[in-house]
Amino acid sequence: MSNKIQAIRGMNDLLPADSTLWSSLDETISNLLISYGYKYCRTPIVESTETFSRAIGEVTDIVEKEMYTWEDNNGNSLTLRPEGTASVVRMMIEHNLPREGIQKVFYNGPMFRHERPQKGRYRQFHQVGAEVFGASDAKIDAELISITDSLWKSLGITARLEINSLGSKESRFAYRNILTAFFNENISQLDEDSLRRLKSNPLRILDSKNKDLELLISNAPKMIDHLDDESKEHFTILKTYLDNLDIPYEVNPKLVRGLDYYNQTVFEWISNDLGAQGTICGGGRYDGLVEKMGGSPTPAIGFAMGLERIALLIQDKKSQIVNKRCQLYFVVLGDKAQIESMKLSKKILQVLPNITLSNDLSMGSLKSQMKKADKSNADFALILGEEELSNNQLSIKPLKGQGVQQSIELEGIIQHLQEIL
Numbered sequence: 026m027s028n029k030i031q032a033i034r035g036m037n038d039l040l041p042a043d044s045t046l047w048s049s050l051d052e053t054i055s056n057l058l059i060s061y062g063y064k065y066c067r068t069p070i071v072e073s074t075e076t077f078s079r080a081i082g083e084v085t086d087i088v089e090k091e092m093y094t095w096e097d098n099n100g101n102s103l104t105l106r107p108e109g110t111a112s113v114v115r116m117m118i119e120h121n122l123p124r125e126g127i128q129k130v131f132y133n134g135p136m137f138r139h140e141r142p143q144k145g146r147y148r149q150f151h152q153v154g155a156e157v158f159g160a161s162d163a164k165i166d167a168e169l170i171s172i173t174d175s176l177w178k179s180l181g182i183t184a185r186l187e188i189n190s191l192g193s194k195e196s197r198f199a200y201r202n203i204l205t206a207f208f209n210e211n212i213s214q215l216d217e218d219s220l221r222r223l224k225s226n227p228l229r230i231l232d233s234k235n236k237d238l239e240l241l242i243s244n245a246p247k248m249i250d251h252l253d254d255e256s257k258e259h260f261t262i263l264k265t266y267l268d269n270l271d272i273p274y275e276v277n278p279k280l281v282r283g284l285d286y287y288n289q290t291v292f293e294w295i296s297n298d299l300g301a302q303g304t305i306c307g308g309g310r311y312d313g314l315v316e317k318m319g320g321s322p323t324p325a326i327g328f329a330m331g332l333e334r335i336a337l338l339i340q341d342k343k344s345q346i347v348n349k350r351c352q353l354y355f356v357v358l359g360d361k362a363q364i365e366s367m368k369l370s371k372k373i374l375q376v377l378p379n380i381t382l383s384n385d386l387s388m389g390s391l392k393s394q395m396k397k398a399d400k401s402n403a404d405f406a407l408i409l410g411e412e413e414l415s416n417n418q419l420s421i422k423p424l425k426g427q428g429v430q431q432s433i434e435l436e437g438i439i440q441h442l443q444e445i446l
């Protein structure tokens with residue numbers, strides 16, 4: 026009987042074979058955000074439960090059903106973060122950062138939601154998110170969308186952009202009454218979740234994933250038709266930026282996003298190549314959240330993208346994004362040569378840190394080591410045997426048809442490698 030220990034369902038290992046893809050994905054996204062002036066930040070994976078329930082809203086899928094929450098030994102309620110924005114807002118307030126001027130930050134890390142695992146939906150997944158505090162102009166909304174657009178282009182991903190406006194707090198309040206009246210007129214068609222939300226937050230009914238409600242929702246009054254003048258103008262300016270940046274978009278009046286804190290601009294990028302889990306990035310403005318979390322009123326906006334879904338999209342294009350290091354395999358024969366090869370490897374890697382030099386550890390015959398060199402997909406084999414050593418030489422054998430094997434003086438090896446790599 027097997028008593029193997031297994032990982033928790035929906036929480037996946039990153040296997041060594043996929044790590045190059047993931048690290049180059051991380052690097053591509055970080056470099057892009059840094060080039061736009063965003064600074065990396067890191068918050069703890071665990072926060073007090075209130076950080077999320079207050080920010081995300083009690084009546085949301087996340088807070089109602091998806092959080093990993095427990096009580097610690099002191100009786101405090103703690104939660105594994107289900108998303109990044111709430112923690113970043115907590116950090117901003119705790120360290121008074123918005124007082125120092127506009128803050129542009131990004132994060133990258135694991136998030137936890139107790140959902141039904143399926144392709145593109147996991148219980149531990151990874152997000153990169155960017156957030157801007159202290160800027161209210163639609164220019165920054167456009168910058169965030171433009172950054173994501175550039176990212177899809179550089180990764181070779183095709184995604185479509187949907188945008189909507191949720192208006193200001195005041196206009197949303199007026200709309201909420203209109204929407205409540207509409208759903209009350211059609212109350213017999215609502216499911217259990219929606220009935221509850223009708224009382225607590227009717228806008229969230231628009232975000233329902235229940236197919237039976239689709240028709241009713243599409244006939245419901247739309248926020249976009251009830252915006253006040255200021256919200257209309259903000260949305261128009263955003264669209265003007267997008268037009269000028271040649272970023273196509275579709276206005277989707279049903280887009281409300283699954284968290285309570287949004288106002289004005291909301292957007293999602295959706296890929297058609299992922300089935301039901303097509304949203305690869307979602308974001309929006311949350312001007313009221315800093316105040317709601319106990320800070321001074323501060324306009325803010327951000328997005329988060331799901332890295333697993335993006336990785337699924339670029340898997341087939343691995344070679345395009347993987348930034349390839351030159352690989353060498355050190356074939357070594359004889360005890361004296363073993364010691365010499367370790368000394369030499371150290372010297373070589375000090376001067377050429379961007380190559381990968383694998384030292385043979387099998388201690389097999391020349392033939393078997395050469396086979397391993399080939400199998401490792403190395404570009405060159407360095408060969409050091411008793412004979413080479415007694416001549417103070419090393420052989421370099423190209424493994425991918427780049428010429429013939431050569432013998433090089435040990436002293437000149439680094440210079441030679443610098444020339445050919």
Ligand code: ATP
Pocket residue numbers: 108138140145146147148149150151152282283302304305306307308329330331332333334
């Ligand atoms: P969905 O509608 O797919 O549940 P969401 O609205 O809950 O998404 P957000 O909270 O906006 O998602 O998170 C931003 C992004 O993070 C999503 O667009 C998606 O790419 C990714 N994401 C969210 N939940 C998961 C999950 N359980 N597994 C993998 N990726 C996820």
Ligand code: MG
Pocket residue numbers: 086283
């Ligand atoms: Mg969700």
